[in-house]
Amino acid sequence: MPDHQPPIIRASQLSKRFGAHAVVREVSFELAAGETLVLLGPSGCGKTTLLKMLNRLIESDGGTVEINGQDVRAQRPETLRRGIGYVIQQVGLLPHYTVAENIAVVPRLLGHPPTAIAARTTALLTRLHLPPERYAGQYPHQLSGGQQQRVGLARALAADPPIVLLDEPFGALDPLTRASIRREFRELEELRRKTVVLVTHDVTEAFELADRIMLLDAGQIQQLGTPRELLFRPANEFVRRFFAAERLALQLRTLTLGDVFLDLGDEVSTGDQGYLPAYSPNGLTSSALTAKTTVHEALEWLTGPTPATAPFTVPQLMGAFGEALQREEDAWKR
Numbered sequence: 120m121p122d123h124q125p126p127i128i129r130a131s132q133l134s135k136r137f138g139a140h141a142v143v144r145e146v147s148f149e150l151a152a153g154e155t156l157v158l159l160g161p162s163g164c165g166k167t168t169l170l171k172m173l174n175r176l177i178e179s180d181g182g183t184v185e186i187n188g189q190d191v192r193a194q195r196p197e198t199l200r201r202g203i204g205y206v207i208q209q210v211g212l213l214p215h216y217t218v219a220e221n222i223a224v225v226p227r228l229l230g231h232p233p234t235a236i237a238a239r240t241t242a243l244l245t246r247l248h249l250p251p252e253r254y255a256g257q258y259p260h261q262l263s264g265g266q267q268q269r270v271g272l273a274r275a276l277a278a279d280p281p282i283v284l285l286d287e288p289f290g291a292l293d294p295l296t297r298a299s300i301r302r303e304f305r306e307l308e309e310l311r312r313k314t315v316v317l318v319t320h321d322v323t324e325a326f327e328l329a330d331r332i333m334l335l336d337a338g339q340i341q342q343l344g345t346p347r348e349l350l351f352r353p354a355n356e357f358v359r360r361f362f363a364a365e366r367l368a369l370q371l372r373t374l375t376l377g378d379v380f381l382d383l384g385d386e387v388s389t390g391d392q393g394y395l396p397a398y399s400p401n402g403l404t405s406s407a408l409t410a411k412t413t414v415h416e417a418l419e420w421l422t423g424p425t426p427a428t429a430p431f432t433v434p435q436l437m438g439a440f441g442e443a444l445q446r447e448e449d450a451w452k453r
């Protein structure tokens with residue numbers, strides 16, 4: 120986290136018991152504006168409870184949460200929640216409201232002018248690949264699960280809250296829809312600017328979306344760090360074992376072209392601008408390969424339906440990937 124930015128969320132020694140069961144135990148963390156934190160861990164480890172303490176859907180028994188330096192308990196819960204987007208797995212759309220009406224709920228409560236709400240709704244639906252002329256007037260039961268999930272996200276973003284909390288937002292979807300929505304989600308400019316806390320038990324999802332991951336077990340932080348730190352510098356045996364089964368898949372999603380092709384230096388150092396032509400693995404997205412592209416994404420691109428010429432082949436990429444893994448391990452031993 121950059122030093123100069125004050126944290127937008129600061130949790131100190133947060134704790135929660137249900138009866139005799141300590142569900143969250145003295146959890147502390149800070150989150151900078153624009154960061155995405157993923158809460159990860161086995162079922163029942165306290166992820167949802169921790170998330171809900173941030174917007175006071177659950178009251179803590181100990182510790183504090185400050186948002187922009189203000190203790191959340193100093194605000195009325197309803198006021199607090201209007202300033203924080205919240206998305207849950209069950210989506211929770213109001214069945215007798217149209218898509219547009221569902222999206223407008225919080226902006227209306229906040230007294231935004233109707234014309235501004237309509238413009239915002241149109242923009243969000245367009246960005247989430249739900250053409251407004253077709254979907255704005257539909258009712259939730261007329262939509263697929265993935266479409267409902269997108270409307271849930273649009274609703275959470277409607278009032279442009281600086282913080283968005285997401286509890287298993289893709290949980291109810293089949294794996295294919297889930298992967299493609301996840302990709303859209305990552306590429307949504309709107310979310311990149313926001314501070315996001317996302318709960319999942321899906322390790323791949325955590326690695327694809329997180330700036331930092333908090334791995335919890337039995338209500339306690341086992342490790343809080345970047346995906347790379349958790350994978351290559353596990354803090355303890357629990358962390359190491361938690362990722363063991365999917366290690367290769369995670370390594371492919373963690374190392375980037377910039378990591379593996381050190382000798383492509385100049386070309387790769389173009390950074391965000393990209394050095395390869397537009398890329399569209401499944402027709403859903405279009406972006407360029409850059410030094411920040413993961414090996415996994417590059418492989419999808421190289422083996423996709425419309426592979427273009429790249430400065431490397433699959434065997435070259437895999438060879439360089441193997442060498443990069445070795446470098447990581449050597450750096451760890453030193």
Ligand SMILES: Nc1ncnc2c1ncn2[C@@H]1O[C@H](COP(=O)(O)OP(=O)(O)OP(=O)(O)O)[C@@H](O)[C@H]1O
Nearest residue numbers: 137142160161162163164165166167168169318320
């Ligand atoms: N209202 C409640 N009353 C009593 N126990 C609760 C309550 N809410 C949660 N718990 C318990 O607290 C523990 C943590 O629950 P929580 O939902 O935070 O876990 P989780 O990590 O989000 O799990 P999952 O991944 O299965 O959703 C569980 O053992 C759960 O049964």
